[in-house]
Amino acid sequence: MLYAIIGDLHSNEADTIAVLTQIKKIAPHAEIIGLGDLYECHIGKKKAQKNKLVPLQKAVTLTPSFERLLTFPSVIGNQEERIAHVTGDTRFLKLPQTLSIEHATIIHGHQFMWDEAWHPTFPTFTTPLVFFGHSHRAAIYHNGERIAMPANALLDVANAHYIINVGAVVFHREWCLYDSKKKTIHFMRA
Numbered sequence: 001m002l003y004a005i006i007g008d009l010h011s012n013e014a015d016t017i018a019v020l021t022q023i024k025k026i027a028p029h030a031e032i033i034g035l036g037d038l039y040e041c042h043i044g045k046k047k048a049q050k051n052k053l054v055p056l057q058k059a060v061t062l063t064p065s066f067e068r069l070l071t072f073p074s075v076i077g078n079q080e081e082r083i084a085h086v087t088g089d090t091r092f093l094k095l096p097q098t099l100s101i102e103h104a105t106i107i108h109g110h111q112f113m114w115d116e117a118w119h120p121t122f123p124t125f126t127t128p129l130v131f132f133g134h135s136h137r138a139a140i141y142h143n144g145e146r147i148a149m150p151a152n153a154l155l156d157v158a159n160a161h162y163i164i165n166v167g168a169v170v171f172h173r174e175w176c177l178y179d180s181k182k183k184t185i186h187f188m189r190a
Contacts, residue, residue, distance in 0.1 A: 004027055007134075036134075043082065080092040080095060097111065104131055105127045114135075125163075134165075138150075164176065
């Protein structure tokens with residue numbers, strides 16, 4: 001099965017349309033899966049600690065045209081959690097922390113421990129592959145080593161354990177095409 005894995009849209013309609021258009025052209029039958037941070041919260045982390053019951057329109061970029069693009073399952077990101085926290089709108093909390101697809105776990109990545117240089121410490125996963133976002137840096141992690149992945153890189157993931165950051169839709173228009181039968185991951189840029 002083909003999976004188009006996208007994340008970190010941050011309410012950017014133009015970049016999201018570009019990625020979804022490329023997916024339809026390259027892999028029209030792929031199941032699209034979201035890695036969270038679909039929306040952009042306008043309240044920063046520090047202000048979010050003090051602010052409650054902020055009007056939704058002040059807390060998030062939320063347009064009907066962008067909402068219509070979100071036709072796929074997704075996990076929750078830190079942006080959705082913050083929006084719910086500052087507005088009290090619980091619809092954003094209905095997204096799961098993780099999803100499972102063939103041989104892989106889907107997670108946003110804000111749940112990991114991150115050091116000041118943006119290096120993650122990963123928990124133990126039971127699947128050979130883990131797809132995440134959060135840091136907006138397309139890369140694979142194998143045996144504790146981070147390897148940056150350029151657009152159009154094709155990776156054979158048979159018989160290996162990888163933790164994969166697919167990059168960000170916002171600004172970079174990055175996504176990954178995962179073929180669970182061929183056991184390959186193709187890093188893409190629209």
